[in-house]
Amino acid sequence: MQQVFIDNSPVDGVITITGQDAHHLIRVVRLKNGEKIRVSCSDGSNYICQVNGPSGDDLIVDVIEEVPSTELNNRIYLFQAIPKGDRIETIIEKCVELGVYEIIPVQMKNCIVKLDEKKKKNKLARYQAIAESAAKQSKRSIIPSIHEIMDFKQAYEYACDLDVILLPYECKNGMKDTFDVLASLKKGQSIGVFIGPEGGFDPSEIELVKDRAKLISLGGRILRTDTAAICSLSMLMLKCEEM
Structure with a gap:
């Protein structure tokens, strides 16, 4: 079943899908009348709908039923050290599937990759596209946002509101x-998770956050940065699902 995110809400039981999403569903997917799709609206509502046919460049669908949100009970913010290669793309895809609310790429001291301003903008657009694709595939009710790249101090100050x-x-x-720590988490809390780079956190970074952050272990083995992110989100997803 196709998934689409829209800004508008149903009007008299009808939803109009416009723009690139409509073009994709009509011209690429070639949805036929009577087929069902899942629609998530910006107001947080979610619907199973039945295709009623195109209207010009738009796609008209009829609401069959409203369905529950697929979002977790807590908003999870992933502060991810920028890894080398394309590992960040895997992290974004998998953590969106696992329920992350926002991902903040962080340029930490031991990051091998150093991005200039032009590369940062280009990367951000690609990262957001990956998040949208993963959100559609996993039937999320929202598209998690990919924040602009921050340095560690900026990221910590941002996290202090959580x-x-x-x-x-x-x-x-x-x-x-x-x-x-997992046992102490409460429904509705916002949770920030900092994942270090391949070279580990710099001592000055730990010193900065030690009075506010809860230092935890992911076990006796050293995990790659992408594995650590997915492991952390998996643990939190299971905890949030049970609350």
Whole structure:
């Protein structure tokens, strides 16, 4: 079943899909009258709809039923150190599938990749397109946003507005604190997760956040940055689903 995100809401049980989404569904997917699609509106409502045919360049669909949101009970913000290669694309795709609310790429001290301003803009557009594709595939109710790239200090200041900040740290021994932190999370809390680069967090970065962030462990093995992000989101997804 195709998924589409729109800004407008149903009017008398009818939704009009416009723009590139309409073109894609009509000309590329070639949806036929009577086929069903899932529509998520900007007001947070979600519907199963039946295609009623094109109207010029637009696609008209009839609402069959309203369905529940697929979003987690908590908003999770991923502060991801920029990795080398295309690992960031995998991180975005998988973490969107797992329920992340926003991803903030962070230029940390030990990041190997250094992006200039032009590359940052080009990358951001591609990252957002990957997030949208993953949101459609996983039937999200929103498209998670990819924030502009920040340095570590900017990212920490941004995270300070959240209810909880978690930082998986390779120097943290034992899983007790991890289990305790997960058990203490409450429904509706906003949660920030900082994932370090291939070279690990710089000591000055840990010093900056230690009084506010909860340092946790992801186990006795050293994980790649993309694995650490997916592991952290998986743990939080399971916890948020049960609340």
